[in-house]
Amino acid sequence: MHPLSNGRDTKFSDPFLNGLEIFKISENSLKSLAGPNPDPIQNPNNSNAGHNKKKSISGTTLIGVVLGAVFGVILVFIVVFFVFRSKRKTKGEMATTTKESKSSATSxxxxxxxxxxxxxxxxxxxxxxxxxxxxxxxxxxxxxxxxxxxxxxxxxxxxxxxxxxxxxxxxxxxxxxxxxxxxxxxxxxxxxxxxxxxxxxxxxxxxxxxxxxxxxxxxxxYMERGTLRDHLYNTENPALSWKQRLQISIGAARGLHYLHTGAKHTIIHRDVKTTNILLDEKWMAKVSDFGLSRIGPTGITKAHVSTVVKGSVGYLDPEYYKRQRLTEKSDVYSFGVVLFEILCARPPLIRTAEKKQVSLADWGRYCYKNGTLGSIVDPSVKWSIAPECLRKFGEIAVSCLLDDGTMRPSMNDVVWMLEFALQLQESAEQREHVVIPHTLGRIDDLEGEKRGENDDVFSSGTSVAHVSDFNKSSEVSVSTMTTSSSGDNSYGYNKESVFSEIVDPKAR
Known part of the structure; x- marks a missing residue:
């Protein structure tokens, strides 16, 4: 019992025969015990090896593709960078060449x-x-x-x-x-x-x-009306009315308030004076000349900027001058000098005057303290200022000139108080054509009574007026100003009209 000699139907020898019955049931036409071998059983390990091989090949291919893409992107960026740099260089050279060769007639x-x-x-x-x-x-x-x-x-x-x-x-x-x-x-x-x-x-x-x-x-x-100083003194221009002066003061104060609070960082003008306040054809005030301006303190803990003293004589904040510490309150001081210039129509310094009158800031504070502010008012407007408005205006100017910068009002407070002073003036004009009596020389006489220590937001017990609190809310400030300006309301003006700016937001 061996495989057929020609090997036509078998490739392997059967290792074992199960008896003669297998021979009997065999359908082999040759009646031989030889027959075809069954298909060999595949080894499962061989199949897994092939699968792992394919998986390994696929992973390697994926990594190669990713790395290729990354290197491709980097290469593109490098090419773009050098192209862009080359174009910028070319543009710069062209601009310089054009500038040097011929000035363009078109802006x-x-x-x-x-x-x-x-x-x-x-x-x-x-x-x-x-x-x-x-x-x-x-x-x-x-x-x-x-x-x-x-x-x-x-x-x-x-x-x-x-x-x-x-x-x-x-x-x-x-x-x-x-x-x-x-x-x-x-x-x-x-x-x-x-x-x-x-x-x-x-x-x-x-x-x-x-x-x-x-x-x-x-x-x-172009500012058609020139500088504010051109309309105050040493000029042939007609004198400004008192109401015009108030409106100009408010406009300039708003400009400074914007510098201090409206920009990303506080901006300190550092050279506030009447020649740097310009007037357009409609008499609107605009702050100008920012050559000396500085960015104010940027940190929460930093309250000032240490810098070399710069500015104009007569307007310099004494605190800034002595300590070389610049804050926005230095602008407030300079603006106080401007307010006295507007009121008195005289320069900030008159070197030929008596010693106590040389500095307008010192002279104005002295007169306010002694109740003689009316004596230094510009004669061209002296008889048109409402008494309560004059008193309030003096308070504002003196508060700006306090020696301690932290006690000075902010420009926001100054704007509000000037608007209040304008309301007082307009209210008085609505009642009657205001004519200040000849007793104007003393502020005490304007209301027919002496000022008490608590009748004003300032106390007169020291050489320099003291501001009680400029950081209160508008409502609190209104009640304070009502007490200080009107006392027992002997003038009989309508409070609702005076405070219409609060009722009507558009008034501000």
Whole structure:
């Protein structure tokens, strides 16, 4: 019993035979015990090995694809970076070449290209947007080549010209830096940086600037009425009415209030004075000249900025001058001097006057304390000020001039109190045509009685008036002011009309 010799039907020998019965039932036509072998049993380990091999191959392929994609993305970024850098370099070279070859006669909005004579620090400090770029050719055309007949102002920065741009359609004020002034250059950069980021009804608007051929020029909206000082003293202009002065005071105070609280960081003007308050054709006040401005304290724990003392003599905060610590209350002090200028129509310093009258700030406080404020009021408005309004205005000015800066009101408080003083004036004008009696020389006589220590928000027991509390709510301040201004309401004015600004939000 062996496999067929030709191996046609078998490949393996059967290892064992189960008896003759298998032979009998065999359907083999040759009646032989030889037959085909069954299919060999597959080893399960061999199958798993094949599967693992496929899985391993698939994992390797996936890793390769991911790594390839990552390297591809990195390569794309590198290519884009170098292309972008190359384009920027080309644009910069083209702008410089264009600037040096020919000045464009058409102004544009957008980034400025700078003359190669300027330092890199100046170029980097100037803003690259939000300002209109003027060529020197345009500025010369606007001012008739800086004709002296076009000069409308002279200051520490340089000359201010009136000019016309946009084919003569738009009047502008053009401030030209004095050549070679390093301090002026710093102020130039600072003012553009400040004004390019600020927009407010009571701040002068920056239109643009020119930085070419060693010329540094700033272009503003033109203020038709000039400076506030032009309408107070040493002028041929008609005197301002008292109501106009109040409204101008309120406008300037709002501008300073915006600087202190409306921007991202507190901005301290540092040079508040009547020549830096401009008036437009409608007599609206706008604060100007931000060359000395500084960013105020930025930290919660920091209350001041340590800096070199700068400002104008007669307006400087004594606390800032002595300690070189600048706060927004330094602006409040300067504004107090401005208020006395508005009231008295005299300069902040008169060096030829008697010793106690040299400084307007000291003289004003002295007169207020002694009840003789009426004696230093500008004669042109002396007889048109309502007594209660005069008293309130004096309180505000003196509070701004307190020696301790922390006791001075904020500009928000100043705005509110000035609006209240205007309400008092308007209320009195509605009652009758106010004529101040000849006893105006003493504030005590305005109400026909002596002031008691508790009749006012100030106590007169010290050489400088004391402010009890300027941080109270408006409602509390209203009751305080009602007591101090009207006493027993002997004037008979309507309280509802006086406080209409509270009832009607639009009044503010």
């Amino acid at each position: 544009k909005w957008g980034p400025l290209s700078f003359s190669t004579t300027k330092s890199s620090n100046t170029q980097n400090s100037l803003p690259s947007d939000l300002c209109r770029s003027f060529s020197l050719l345009e500025i010369r055309a606007a001012t008739n080549n800086f004709d002296e007949l076009f000069i409308v102002g002279v200051g520490g920065f340089g000359h201010v010209y009136k000019g016309y741009i946009d084919n003569g359609a738009t009047p502008v004020a053009i401030k030209r830096l004095k050549p070679g002034s390093q301090q002026g250059e710093n102020e130039f950069i600072n003012e553009i940086d400040m004004l390019s980021k600020l927009r407010h009804l009571h701040l002068v608007s920056l239109i643009g600037y020119c930085n070419e051929n060693n010329e540094m020029i700033i272009v503003y909206d």
